[in-house]
Amino acid sequence: MDIRIGIIGAGENTRLKHIPLLQKIEGVQIVAISNRSMASAQKVCDQFNIANAYDDWQKIIHDPTIDAVLIGTWPNMHKLLTCEALKAGKHVLCEARMARDLAEAREMLDESHLRPSQIAQIVPAPFTLKYDTEIIKLIGNNFFGDILAVNGRFNFNTFLDADAPMHWRENRDISGNNIMLMGILYESMSRWLGPAKSVIASGKIFSSLKDYNGKARPVDIPEHLNILAQVDNGVEAHLQFSSVTALEDCPQSIWIFGSNGTAHLDLKNDQLLLGKKGDTELQLHNFTPPADAIWRVEEEFINAIRGTEKINLTDFDTAFQYMKFTEAVTLSLQEDKRIHLSNLGTLL
Known part of the structure; x- marks a missing residue:
């Protein structure tokens, strides 16, 4: 065909x-x-x-x-x-x-x-394709015990440059409610843990105006964002996205903390590290990804x-779920309160 x-x-x-x-x-x-x-x-x-x-x-x-x-x-x-x-x-x-x-x-x-x-x-x-199946397997094999918390950072590892031209991702007319790499991290995380139930978000804008195609435009998309999300299985996730956290040692990484095990997905160095209860440090986890994990x-x-x-x-159904998360984060920023994703259907 x-x-x-x-x-x-x-x-x-x-x-x-x-x-x-x-x-x-x-x-x-x-x-x-x-x-x-x-x-x-x-x-x-x-x-x-x-x-x-x-x-x-x-x-x-x-x-x-x-x-x-x-x-x-x-x-x-x-x-x-x-x-x-x-x-x-x-x-x-x-x-x-x-x-x-x-x-x-x-x-x-x-x-x-x-x-x-x-x-x-x-x-x-795309960033976690190599690791998705392995992390799902670790969860299924009860490596972590009860998963208690997740910390994720998808930061640009840069200093604030308030005089830089506005990137299209900073233009709400173009990007809408999408903020930095928020949707990418959430989409990856939800493959392992399922969808979020609720979110509460706090964001900060440091640049008042930026040049966009020769015109000064107000910056109204956060340049530093923190999210606390309650995931469907009771896990609390702390997610951070920032364009001002320069010189971080691991700006794009995800930690999974369980009652019996910890995992650190270090995307900067392209490695997965694991540790069990009683260990004193994490160890590199060597595994063979499936052939289609690309x-x-x-x-x-x-x-x-x-x-x-x-x-x-x-x-589209899966993508719609991460758009619900994006919407909830925006509403939380606007209304300064926790937003339950189950209530978003009433807004449409």
Whole structure:
């Protein structure tokens, strides 16, 4: 089964990952690129030998010869493009984060449920793919005993630079309620422990204004964020995300503390360390990850279209759950109180 793909938004991840990996799959042809300008679309087409360059995304979505659409834009376009592509009969692979907020994510999810024969996938959080199966196995084998607490940090390990231009992730019009790497860490953690029940969040903004395309814009997305989350099984998780915690020794790491065992996933040094009750220090845990514990988003998407595999990472229903978490964090910041995720359905 040959599959023809059109791409809307050719950012870094699309150029480094999606395009070359899709082009390696037999029977897959990328036939068109749409970007913010014709010049940038043509540049990508020239680089990867793709036939058609557009500056109008509708030419891709409404091309009857295109089977699937890859959406590589910023989150502000995800809801519009996803819903339009699904309505046009296309399969959709959408870059993370799913949307700007829960309401947009709900529209995407509902549209996908109306068309169950069409594949709808969100690019998954990638940083823990190597370790997910092993951590789930450790939990299942009762290595930890009762899991009591989780500490996670996904920090940028930088000093505050209030004079730096505003990154698109700091622009709420573009990024919405997504804050730094919050969604990535939560998506990974929920694979092991299940969804959060409630959150209470505290955030700090240090920069009042930043330049965005020549205009001063107020900064209204936290530059330092702490979250206390109660997970479904009673575990309390303390999660931190920051762009001001420079010179940390382990800026991206996750600790799992149990009654009988501790694990430290050190993403900076790409290692998992374990210790049991009675040990005096952690030891490097050597294991062989499953063969599929790698980045294989594009292969999974194509296999799902061909009916040989189901979407595991990440279907729309799973992505909607991390958008509930994102929404709850935003509401907690706004209302200065604990937010229960079970109550969010009443807001839509």
